Amino acid sequence: MPDRMSFVTSPTDPIAEATRQWREHGWADAAAGMAAITSLMRAHQIALARVEAVLKPHGITFARYEVLMLLWFSSRGSLPMRVIGSRLQVHPTSVTNAVDRLESAGLVRREPHPSDRRTTLVEITDAGRDVAAVATKDLNDQVFTDPGLTPEDVAAVTSVLETYRRNAGDF
Amino acid sequence: MPDRMSFVTSPTDPIAEATRQWREHGWADAAAGMAAITSLMRAHQIALARVEAVLKPHGITFARYEVLMLLWFSSRGSLPMRVIGSRLQVHPTSVTNAVDRLESAGLVRREPHPSDRRTTLVEITDAGRDVAAVATKDLNDQVFTDPGLTPEDVAAVTSVLETYRRNAGDF
DNA sequence: CTAAGATAATTGGACATCCTACTATTTCGG
C-alpha cells in the first residue's frame, strides 16, 4: 500500500532532480555549479523569510535592520549614505529607499555633512537604537543562536561563502 | 608609506567586522549564526547578479528561467501553475507574474486543464524551448562550469545547504 | 582659475516577492 503511506515518503529534492537532468543532457561539467547556485537561491529564500518574520513585529525589514546596525556600530552613530551602500554592497538607490523608510519611522535622521555639501549623513536616533537592540535580541534568540545547522556546518558554510565573496571582490 | 600602498591592502570583511561586534556586545552564542546567514545574503546577491547578467541578453530573468526549465524537463512540456509554485517554492502570485511575462514573450502559453476547470496548465512553446536551450548553454559556459569556487567547496556548500533546506521542510 | 570630469544623492521605471482579498471550481460531510 505505498500510496497510503506516501505522506511519509520524502519527495525528491528539486535540486537533486535538476542535477540529474543536467547530467542526462550532457552538461555534467556544469551540474555541480548549477546545484550550488540554485541551492544558494533557495537557502537565501528560507533564511530571509525566517529573519523577516522575526523583524516584522518591530516594523522593519532585514534591509533596514542592516542599515540600523551599521549606524549603531559606527563610532559617531552616523554615516554617509555612500558608505552605507558600500558596506552593504547595495545600490545607492536602495540606501535612499531604506533611509526614507527608517526616517519616516523616526529611527534615523538625515543631517548635512559639515564639509561636503554633496554628502548626506544618516544618524541613528534614540528610538532607532532601541529598535536595533530589541530586534537584535529577538533575531539572536529566534534565529542566529540556532540557525538550523550544526555549529560545524555553520562554520563550514560561512567559510566557503567567505571565499566566494572574496573571489567576487566583495571585500 | 602605508597610505600610498593602501590600494593593495584588503579592506576588512564587513561580516568579519559584524562578528567581532557581536562578540563584543555579549552575543557570542549568536555570532556564528549571524555570520552564516549574512554570508548567505551577500553570496546570493553576488550569484544572482552574475546569473541575471548572462540571462539578460535572452530577455529573461532567473525566475522566468526556472519556470522555463521546469516546463522543458516535464514529460508533457506543461504543468499546472500550482505545481510550478510548489517546485520552485514561491508564492502563487509570483508564478502568475512570471507566466504573464513569459506568455507575453511567447515562450509559454496558458491552456485550460482538461478535467479541472480551476487549473491552468502552462505549456512551453517552441520558442520557449529555444530560449531555454541557448540560455542554459550560456549559463553553463559562463557561470555554472566555473562558479567561482573549487569543486570541493562547491560540493561542500551544496551539501550543507541541502541539509539546511531539508531541515526547513523545503523537500 | 576655469572648464571638464568625478562624486553624492535622488527620482522614475522595471521586476520579483510576499500578503490580503476575491472569484471560480471542486470536494466532501451530514
Place this chain on the structure above:
DNA sequence: CCGAAATAGTAGGATGTCCAATTATCTTAG
C-alpha cells in the same frame, strides 16, 4: 445531494533591488 470547506488562480498593494538619468557639488587638469 446540497451547502460548507478546500483548492486554483488572479488583482491590487507594499517592499526591495537594480538601472538610467538628473541635479548639486567637489576635484582636478590645463
